[in-house]
Amino acid sequence: TQLxxxxxQFLSIQEGENLTVYCNSSSVFSSLQWYRQxxxxxxxxxxxxxxxxxxxxLKRLTFQFGDARKDSSLHITAAQPGDTGLYLCAxxxxxxxxxxxxxxxxxxxxxxxP
Amino acid sequence: xxGITQSPxxxxxxxxxxxxxxxxxxxxxxxxxxxxxxxxxxxxxxxYSAAADITDKGEVPDGYVVSRSKTENFPLTLESATRSQTSxxxxxxxxxxxxxxxxxxxxxxxxxxxx
Numbered sequence: 710t711q712l713x714x715x716x717x718q719f720l721s722i723q724e725g726e727n728l729t730v731y732c733n734s735s736s737v738f739s740s741l742q743w744y745r746q747x748x749x750x751x752x753x754x755x756x757x758x759x760x761x762x763x764x765x766x767l768k769r770l771t772f773q774f775g776d777a778r779k780d781s782s783l784h785i786t787a788a789q790p791g792d793t794g795l796y797l798c799a800x801x802x803x804x805x806x807x808x809x810x811x812x813x814x815x816x817x818x819x820x821x822x823p
Numbered sequence: 824x825x826g827i828t829q830s831p832x833x834x835x836x837x838x839x840x841x842x843x844x845x846x847x848x849x850x851x852x853x854x855x856x857x858x859x860x861x862x863x864x865x866x867x868x869x870x871y872s873a874a875a876d877i878t879d880k881g882e883v884p885d886g887y888v889v890s891r892s893k894t895e896n897f898p899l900t901l902e903s904a905t906r907s908q909t910s911x912x913x914x915x916x917x918x919x920x921x922x923x924x925x926x927x928x929x930x931x932x933x934x935x936x937x938x
Contacts, residue, residue: 715865718863742926744926749932750931750932751913751915751929751930751932752913752927752929753929754926757924797865799927810856811927813858814865815863815865
């Protein structure tokens, strides 16, 4: 069973601060995705990273896939209250019995205070 | 653009009762999934389906049954509900077996409480 460990599990910061969320595994993934979930709703896809070392930016959010494709990070610059939510990483494997399925981390609950 | 809808949004049931959670998608996506979400555990896969009449177990299938007679529907049945099945249940879909390209689209969830 592939596992994804996210850290920290909880993060409470002030508006304007920077933060980084980590997603680590001992397994190699063909790709990794980050989702954001708001209370009462399902997760929504933010980004997919595929290539080892890849960096993608989405406004103030920067996503990086580790060189060995076993880990990823999400960095938010100048956090805003609207960034509050649950952030989930999810890894995909290309074949075998895991085909088509994502393995999710346990999530990071981010609270940004005005 | 209805997307993917789950019903009911909230359900309270008694231990031992059978309950069915519904999931309907309007995109004709091949793949559909059922996850449960519990604090500290993230999303855990219960069952998934690659196409109509093709289903397979996920990580935590015990106590659950699924069917997929039509591409657009993927109901999840708890045969005899237990308190440990109290959770938020999410249905998701994907156009094919390569989430690398499209990711998953999730419904809004069903909050189930077993008393």
